[in-house]
Amino acid sequence: MVDIETMRKYLLDEKLNADKILSNFREYGINEVEQVLLLGLDNIRLINRCSKETAEKIYTCARVAYGFNFPEPTPSNLINLEEEYVETPLVKLNKVLGNGFRVGSIIELFGSFASGKTQFLFTQSVLEASKGNYAIFIDTEKTFSVDRLKEIIINRFGEEEVDKILSRILLSTTISYSELEYTIFLLVRTLPKLIKEGKRVRLICIDSLINPYRAEFGSYGLAKLAERQQKLNWALRQLLRIAIIYKLVVLFTNQVVADPASPVNFVPSGGNVVAHASTIRIMLIKAGKNDRVLRIYDAPNIPQVEIDFKITEKGVEDK
Ligand SMILES: Nc1ncnc2c1ncn2[C@@H]1O[C@H](COP(=O)(O)OP(=O)(O)OP(=O)(O)O)[C@@H](O)[C@H]1O
Numbered sequence: 631m632v633d634i635e636t637m638r639k640y641l642l643d644e645k646l647n648a649d650k651i652l653s654n655f656r657e658y659g660i661n662e663v664e665q666v667l668l669l670g671l672d673n674i675r676l677i678n679r680c681s682k683e684t685a686e687k688i689y690t691c692a693r694v695a696y697g698f699n700f701p702e703p704t705p706s707n708l709i710n711l712e713e714e715y716v717e718t719p720l721v722k723l724n725k726v727l728g729n730g731f732r733v734g735s736i737i738e739l740f741g742s743f744a745s746g747k748t749q750f751l752f753t754q755s756v757l758e759a760s761k762g763n764y765a766i767f768i769d770t771e772k773t774f775s776v777d778r779l780k781e782i783i784i785n786r787f788g789e790e791e792v793d794k795i796l797s798r799i800l801l802s803t804t805i806s807y808s809e810l811e812y813t814i815f816l817l818v819r820t821l822p823k824l825i826k827e828g829k830r831v832r833l834i835c836i837d838s839l840i841n842p843y844r845a846e847f848g849s850y851g852l853a854k855l856a857e858r859q860q861k862l863n864w865a866l867r868q869l870l871r872i873a874i875i876y877k878l879v880v881l882f883t884n885q886v887v888a889d890p891a892s893p894v895n896f897v898p899s900g901g902n903v904v905a906h907a908s909t910i911r912i913m914l915i916k917a918g919k920n921d922r923v924l925r926i927y928d929a930p931n932i933p934q935v936e937i938d939f940k941i942t943e944k945g946v947e948d949k
């Protein structure tokens with residue numbers, strides 16, 4: 631994490647009142663540059679009671695202090711290609727993706743009911759926590775099950791690991807889209823707090839992201855569609871920023887809506903906003919009692935392959 635003090639010299643270069651700005655941020659519990667980057671211009675303005683232009687200058691100072699190549703572009707041959715991956719529960723999927731999900735990306739899992747979305751997220755959380763890392767699980771469906779997590783842990787790592795692994799999976803329950811929005815906003819404070827306590831968060835799961843928006847805006851029909859999509863867009867963009875800035879993976883689930891024009895008769899919900907925000911879109915398909923198929927639906931540089939897997943006492947695993 632980068633202390634906001636690092637911004638001082640850039641603020642002074644811009645002839646801004648660095649003392650005042652830094653103390654304004656600290657008053658709001660903003661102590662690191664990463665937090666400033668996640669605030670967005672509107673919040674920077676609110677905290678500093680300043681003009682849009684000044685807020686933009688402050689934001690630029692934060693970017694430079696963080697080390698982003700802004701505003702000068704970097705030649706590609708100088709870009710650091712050392713990438714970190716979060717290993718998935720499926721060996722075949724890891725192979726297809728390189729080594730797993732790349733940190734700094736946002737992954738969508740969609741499919742009909744019982745296709746294995748929640749089971750995948752449970753298994754992914756257990757795997758990450760078994761490595762000593764932390765996972766934040768945001769449950770909007772009330773389907774989070776400690777018993778199921780225990781079962782997965784016992785069958786993969788043994789009874790003695792249960793407490794240790796469970797303690798690294800942090801649950802946040804939200805029951806409305808506004809609570810979900812607030813939870814996502816508060817990650818600006820939650821993540822630095824956990825990092826300071828020595829807890830390395832590598833995974834944020836959201837099960838599910840779209841449903842609360844569909845549920846609460848659905849009754850208005852088309853009248854509020856634009857507003858819903860705007861809110862969804864904010865949530866997805868904020869999550870992508872978090873993934874990039876804190877070098878973690880965001881994994882969210884999405885349901886499907888009927889579409890006779892599609893070869894499988896359904897498409898993921900959320901429209902273009904979700905389609906464009908996800909780095910990788912993965913479809914899960916039922917293929918028998920416990921058999922499932924995972925299809926890479928849309929991803930840069932990866933072909934549309936299919937991978938068989940099954941749901942067992944170990945969570946999801948290769949078939
Ligand atoms: N302990 C277990 N052993 C084997 N299979 C299990 C176990 N627990 C759940 N399942 C299977 O997992 C499937 C449910 O998967 P999951 O809960 O991930 O669905 P989902 O895609 O999240 O659905 P929804 O859209 O309803 O949330 C069911 O078919 C169920 O039989």
Ligand SMILES: [Mg+2]
Pocket residue numbers: 747748749771773837
């Ligand atoms: Mg589910």
